[in-house]
Amino acid sequence: MTVAPLAIALEGVEKRYPNGTLANSGVSFAVAAGEIHALVGENGAGKSTVMKMLYGLERPTAGALRIHGRPVDFRHPGDAIAAGVGLVAQHLNLVPSLTVAENVVLGHEPRRAGGRLDRAAAAARVRALAEQSGLAVDPAATVASLPVGVRQRVEILKVLHRGARILLLDEPTAVLTPPETATLFATLRQLAEAGRTILVITHKLDEVKALAGGVTVLCQGRVTGSARMAELDEGALSHLMVGRDLPPPPPRRTARTRPVPRVVARGLGYVDDDGAIRLRDVGFDVAPGEILGIAGVEGNGQDVLARLLSGAAIPSAGDARLDGRVFTGLSPRAVHALGVAVVTEDRLHDGAAPTLSILDNLLATRYARPPLSRRGLIDRGTARRWAQAVIDGFGVRAAGPDQPMGALSGGNMQKLILAREIADAPAFLVASQPTRGVDIAAASALQSRLAALRDQGAAILLISADLDELLALSDRIAVLYRGRIVARFAAGAVDAQTLGLHMTGLGPSLDGDDHDAVA
Amino acid sequence: MSLDLVAAGTVATVVVAGTLRAATPIIFASLGGLISELAGCINVALEGVMLVAAFAGVITSAYSALWFPDAPLWLHPWLGCAAGLLAGTALAGLLAVFHLELGADLIVAGIGLNILAQGLTVLLMAHLTGDKGSTASLTSFALPNLRWPGMDGVPVLGVLLNGDGDAGHNVLVYGALAATGWVAWALRHTVFGLRLRAAGENAEAALAAGLPVKRLRYAGLLLSGLLASGGGVFLGMGYLTLFQADMAAGRGYLALAAVFLGGHRPLGTVAAALVFGGATVMAARLGLLAVPAEVVFMIPPLVTIAALVLVKQHQRLAARRRAAAGRATLLSS
The missing domain is CATH 3.40.50.300 (P-loop containing nucleotide triphosphate hydrolases)
Incomplete structure (x- = not known):
């Protein structure tokens, strides 16, 4: 059995903010190339900080990051982009008044003489990328007019346009409907099959189960568990994520009497x-x-x-x-x-x-x-x-x-x-x-x-x-x-x-x- | 009959030419304000930039003649112009450093620089000329006028192209028109314009796209300083040929109002600047009649306020009409 080369490796990474907050401490985990890996944990566990360090938005105060086996020191997102890392943030980072094509090429614009933007080339590139990845968008549409699910596609296209081999996604399904989520997962699987590595933050057990090949759990800034999905059932995963068993969901109201309604809304427009x-x-x-x-x-x-x-x-x-x-x-x-x-x-x-x-x-x-x-x-x-x-x-x-x-x-x-x-x-x-x-x-x-x-x-x-x-x-x-x-x-x-x-x-x-x- | 038409046309073109002249400093400053605003940094210091540029331009042109008596005469105004542009841009650069490096609030720092510019120009003027009011005792120079040949006596067009009195328009009047075209083109069609707007509208997105947001904001503020300096230089070396204390007289603030009135678009901004220029011309005309000076001085700011209120009111009425139409559909369905 050959071991897939590692796309992402963190070794004893620590992040202490200037105000003394310790966001990450001794964080080590690795993701193989072509793998979809889930990063889970409670809020404030330090997941987003890991993403930020991998994308050059924060710098670790100790430890080492390796991308494709090479040690890296990202000072700003430009460095990460150059190393083939792309981030799809939770709060989508698009410029609403610009078109889809302008947003996708921003930072890597096709130019004509005199520093002019080549809009036709930009639209053509976006169309080609959209076709390859199965992410349908209209390059000429203004982003402000698009629903959230489509904006997320634009965000992924943006990352792909920069030639990212590693995609970081921070809670990508938080704003999506089930059909949109299914579409997204299909796209992510397709991208992984094409050799791209995907690290995704999520809160949802079933998504980890449906999508990921491996999972790493963070708790209070430290790695508390790491596993291959094949070795886990949902109970064990839930236990791993929360550190204890969850109480059963609150029971639904059982009394089916029909008292006088307390709130009555009619014809609201x-x-x-x-x-x-x-x-x-x-x-x-x-x-x-x-x-x-x-x-x-x-x-x-x-x-x-x-x-x-x-x-x-x-x-x-x-x-x-x-x-x-x-x-x-x-x-x-x-x-x-x-x-x-x-x-x-x-x-x-x-x-x-x-x-x-x-x-x-x-x-x-x-x-x-x-x-x-x-x-x-x-x-x-x-x-x-x-x-x-x-x-x-x-x-x-x-x-x-x-x-x-x-x-x-x-x-x-x-x-x-x-x-x-x-x-x-x-x-x-x-x-x-x-x-x-x-x-x-x-x-x-x-x-x-x-x-x-x-x-x-x-x-x-x-x-x-x-x-x-x-x-x-x-x-x-x-x-x-x-x-x-x-x-x-x-x-x-x-x-x-x-x-x-x-x-x-x-x-x-x-x-x-x-x-x-x-x- | 046709003579009346020509006369009316001539009066109209005199007003147009005068408006253009009066609007030139505001156009420059408002284009500068627009660029920095689109880059995400409102430049409140336009007023101070204009003052410093006007002062540096006038003083440098005057001293150039003293220092280089043998140099050709055309050199002095251009040296002054260069010094004015440099000084004004430097003041905007100072604002950029205060805000982008030291984290100062843009509005507060901008107002501070305006007050500094007001005091500093008067202090230096008093020191150099012994006069706190103006540099009338110095011989300073104006930038040349451009005059279209062969327009002598051509009705209407002659006045429009070469101004009232056939002296031509100052080179910076054309400069303002060229700057309008350049700004409109650059913002829409260049990669730089796209990046500048992206950095201003969503800095986080621009940062995530790997754009140097801070550098783009420096560029926005410095460019705004350069453009506003053009307006300042025109005030001291075109509109008048001397420096007066507080000679920007609120034009920097009018320019900011023009940016908002123009809906953050280049042509809209310049149109608003022209309206303000027109108000200045009207004020000057009324000044010839027996209207008290205080009333005359109130006209440009009153026009500004009226224009801002009217535009907002118009938008609100339109919104109300749309809402009413929507409600009608809602109720009829």
């Missing part, structure tokens, strides 16, 4: 400033103690729906009622006072103020009321004790209430946001992507909290791109496509594949507009 209809005739009921899941590819109206229900936007048509009282069209504060809580989709931007302390972030929804507010002043002592209690009660890994929110990992930040929102025992919770980009253990904890809130009688609208999560938690699921609800299912009556078809508009259309057709 929204038109944006450009006159585009973003949401059209959306209606649903949510009963107390019930979770209604909303599935959909990003950009099909979920964000708008969440904004309407939280008071951040005013519906152009229709309304939603909580216990019979209309709460859409009110200010966010009035909506909150009525008992509606919101976990926003973008936790860094809308959900929290990253530069402020944990304490200040927790105060955001209740600073104006007793017991935290006394005669117009904030009672810092009481607030601090409460914040510490929240940190302890939700198992948040933080130094204390004064730590800046932005210094926390995604999972810990999300726990605090959820804690803040459910502190007042809301009657209705709108949770958008509550576990996106969160490690498995934290996701599991967050899901248990949602289930507990449901069991206390709250109505929950769960908007999620993670179909496994929707299927595990929801009592019913509705699918949004192009701003409409195109399908409704009772839990247990549908699988991820069927949902995926409806999410991409390929499912049989819903007949009639009967909101209670399936309930």
Whole structure:
């Protein structure tokens, strides 16, 4: 048996940031040429730092990197690109106002005399690359007009255009639907068969299982396990990834009584400033103690729906009622006072103020009321004790209430946001992507909290791109496509594949507009 | 009848030629502002750059005549021009170092440099000439005018091409037109333009594509300094032939407004600069009547504010119309 030459090798790599944070310590692992290797671990385990070092965005403070057997010292991405390494970042790094072709060739542009950009040659190159790799794109399209799945293809084309032999992908499926994910995996397998080496970060067990030939687990900056997939079953892999067995998923609500719905939405519509209809005739009921899941590819109206229900936007048509009282069209504060809580989709931007302390972030929804507010002043002592209690009660890994929110990992930040929102025992919770980009253990904890809130009688609208999560938690699921609800299912009556078809508009259309057709 | 037409045409072209002349410094500065803005670094120091360039140009041309009395006369203004461009670009370079190397906030550093330029030019002027108001006591030089031959007495076209009084237009008026064409072309069609815009719009993407983002931003700021210096040199060696304290008189800020008013596009930016130039001409015309000077001076900034508000209002109304149309479709479906 011949041993495949190593494409990537890390030997005792350490990364200590100037502020003293130790992101990686003694990290060693290797990836053979032509292998698809998964790098897994909880948030803050140092996976992204490994990627950054391999791509020249960070430099290791100790240890050695080898690419194709040769020791390398990347000072900036240009060095990594020259060595044949390409990165497909989690937050896609494209310039929205430029075309697909311009984005792909950026940095390696075909030129004509006088420093002019050769647009025709650029388009031709992109077309040829797209054909070779099976990544269909229109070179002349403006990136801003493309859906996320296509943008990711552009990103991969960009990396291939630079002649990358090694592809680094940071959570590539986080924004994709199941069919898009399947397409991506097929492409990655094809690229690996053609001799390219692929290192992929993921949180999802089934993806590791479906895609990778080998897996390396990071925990708190160190390698805690490394294995060939053939030697592992999912239980062993899960154990390896989390370091302990996960609690079973929270049980679905079993009582099938149909009490009076707590939340009733009818005919919700929204038109944006450009006159585009973003949401059209959306209606649903949510009963107390019930979770209604909303599935959909990003950009099909979920964000708008969440904004309407939280008071951040005013519906152009229709309304939603909580216990019979209309709460859409009110200010966010009035909506909150009525008992509606919101976990926003973008936790860094809308959900929290990253530069402020944990304490200040927790105060955001209740600073104006007793017991935290006394005669117009904030009672810092009481607030601090409460914040510490929240940190302890939700198992948040933080130094204390004064730590800046932005210094926390995604999972810990999300726990605090959820804690803040459910502190007042809301009657209705709108949770958008509550576990996106969160490690498995934290996701599991967050899901248990949602289930507990449901069991206390709250109505929950769960908007999620993670179909496994929707299927595990929801009592019913509705699918949004192009701003409409195109399908409704009772839990247990549908699988991820069927949902995926409806999410991409390929499912049989819903007949009639009967909101209670399936309930 | 036809004589009236010619007269009206002549008046119109006088206004056009005057507008072009008044707009030239703003066009230069706004093109500079546009380039640095597209590179992701707003250049608030355009005002200071213009002042420093005007001052260095005037002083150098005057001293050139003192130092090299035997040199041909045409040399002095061009030496001044070169010194002005160099000095203004150097000030922009200083801003670039403050921001890109030392991490200073662009707005604060830019305003600081403007204040520095204001004080420094007056201090040096007082030191060199003993006058804090202007360099009238020095003999400084203007850059030459370009005059189209054979246009004597040709109605309308003669005035347009050679200006009111048939003296021709200053070489930098043509320079501003050429700079407009070059900037528009370079941003759209060159690799440099593509990279500059990419670095400005999404620095992370540009970095990931292996582009030297910092160097591109240096290029953006230095180019913006060079262009704005062209405007400054024109003020001291074309528009007037001396340096006056605070002679940029807010044109650097107007230029920034032009960048935003023009929607970050070269031709839009230059169109906005022309509007501001027109306001200056109007102010000068009113100055001939018995209108108080304070009112006259208010016109260019008032036009700026009015233009910014009107454009925004127009966009908002258009958005509201689109939204209303969308709502109608939503409700009728």
